[in-house]
Amino acid sequence: MKQRNSTLVIGASLVGFSIAVFLLSFFWTPYDPLEIKPELSLTRPSAAHWLGTDENGRDILSNIIVGSRATLVVAMVSVMICMLLGVSIGVATAMSPKWVESPAVFGVDILLALPTVLLAIVLTAVYGPSTSTAVVAIGLALSAPVAQVTRREVKSILLADYVTAAKTSGSGSLRIVRKHILPNLRASLFVQASGASAIAILAEATLSYLGFGTPPPDPSWGRMMASLQQYLIVAPIFPLWPGLAIVITVLGFNLLGDGLREALDPTLRRQTD
């Protein structure tokens, strides 16, 4: 009897919720998030504005809803980039001869050492702040840990007898990757993607907070935190909302990743004879 995987359920629900909000943003928001009404500046949550208004009188709830777009789009696209790049590098290095593998691993290690934010700042300085710059920076930075983990997993798969059997069956390297390595990596990739999503979301929020991500006027949770933080002492409820949005989404992906690992980990079997 499998124990109830509550981590997976909670994680999936939170992620599902975030995605629902994201989809909702295309159809309906209580107010136009960009509409400025200076007379309503910083009103507390009320029946009219459930989460209150920001310093420019913009409805916070609407901004949170539309802000999910920046977050999730950046997260999804950068995760796609980092997975494609990371898995390709991971598989390629694991199967290369030593003289190719060693310098490549060294390169990945260097990339790992670079903080995402630093890379983004460099790229932004060159190309100007935008969603795409953030996406590329995060995607590149995250490809390093993915490459490292993938490389280790592939090396362990390569030790299995069924890979040796594939070689004696005449299978070439490309076929071995296609038929033997990738299918057995699937579980690990799902887990890695969930973890990478959580980091990507946090990274995007950080970049926006610092002014290097999605530029105004497009709503973004990170930038909202930056502009509302000055009211932290006086009225903490304002920066709380975007902060909460970030926490819930990041937590959701983290729990999803943990839950998937629990569900898919074949080593968590009971001890037998």
Next chain:
Amino acid sequence: MLLQVRGLTVRFGDDVVVDDVSFDLDSGQRLGIIGESGAGKTLTSLAVIGLLPDTASVQGSIVFDGVELLEKTDAEMTLLRGNRIGMVFQEPLTALNPLMRVGRQIAQPLRIHRGMRMKAALDRATELCARVGLPDPERMARMFPHQLSGGQRQRIGLAIALACGPSLLIADEPTSALDVTVQEEVLKLIDGLVKQEGSSLVFVSHDLPVVATMTERVAVMRGGKIVELADTRDLLDSPRHEYSQLLIRAANSSDDDFLNLARLGKT
């Protein structure tokens, strides 16, 4: 009666992996538990020493030296483990702490259960290294597990298990991972030490010839149940249960080709 097991049943959820197992073991006696993989032999021995995973639910009774073990807490069992009941495992590499010198690992039970000071415990550990047949025991005691061969590691495992002179030694496939020449030496060692200490032995294995030479009584397990429990001699000569007959026939015929070629007799 040193050990009395009655109606031992171990479950993982709805899965019954040990089914109503009962046997006795007197002081100085040796019992073999034989069966194929999945038969429940290891889980039975883990139940006795109290090392079943948390997800297992246990019923029945295990009385060791007059005390019901299944009622004991983990803390209370810890007092028995390595002290009155010792266990040797199959895989010497994973049973030892890779980061601790083997002498210290032997010293641990001595310090915990006998309250010995480190120096005294380490000295005794070196003596035990010699006792389990390791050459140059002082040097050996300072080694790390990965520096030793499989056979040497298993001897260390024995030294740890026997450090406090337990009345019961449980050996779970202790030689299955070893080369056949090393296996012979380690089996002789277990035999000798158990005799010297006067301990009882529970010997778990899938290898019938090995069990046959090490024990006086054998329990044949299959699908979690004991299908036959008899004196070793009786079991080999006239097995009653169909499954035992299959096992013995297979072991004999596997021997035959080899023995015929080698013109050797049986032991």
Next chain:
Amino acid sequence: MTAMFQTESLCRTFKLPRTRVLGAHASRRALDSINLTVNPGDRLGIVGESGSGKTTLARLLLGLDVPTAGSVSFLGETLPLADMKSFRRQVQAVFQDPRSSLNPRMSVADIVREPLECLNIEESHSARVDESLAAVGLSKEICARFPHELSGGQRQRVAIARALASRPRLLIADEPVSALDVLIRDEVTAVLSGLTTNLGLTLIIISHDLKVIARLCDKILVLHRGIAVEHGAVADVFRSPTHEVTQRLIASVPRMPVARNAP
């Protein structure tokens, strides 16, 4: 008659990781000057304890590794052959661990079919898959199953079926029954034994278990720390072993006690 396999002073040395930053690499001699001849129809057993070099030898014979010195020839040609596919069609292998010798994500049919696809076999693939499974005593309905649904013995038989798919002339089996339960061992051993009689296969069995060798082989090669210490007919070597390593191996084999009511 050309020998199937011939090795000349075959050596394989492995470089060990450096223990000091600027020191030289230590090396480990896994195989030293092995001269081996395998003729068609032979049933050779390669025996040794761990570290004896048996698996290294198997990998060299299969062309999965390159010797440090010496050579391996197949039917007179030195490995690696120009046409490795042809070599692989003729020389196949079965490995030890039934748990890892089959890809957990592939069905039995796909597993057995793989050599047919990779080696450009012209016969009908599905017919060949069925025949191979039948040759190991498995029925067609196992085709759709996955490895985790099979028992250890069934998995090992699927592995043998995969090896038979390309109609090889020689089969190398590395510890084919060591990881199996005793009762299952008999079944699989019987399958392997039948292959030589029914299909005329040349067999090389690698094992540490002399009883398995006794049942399956007529010639034996004993390895110890990379060196061939003894070789010859199984009957001769078992009966009168000349080298002390062989003598110890034979003496250490655990034997069943004599039955009291034996004649």
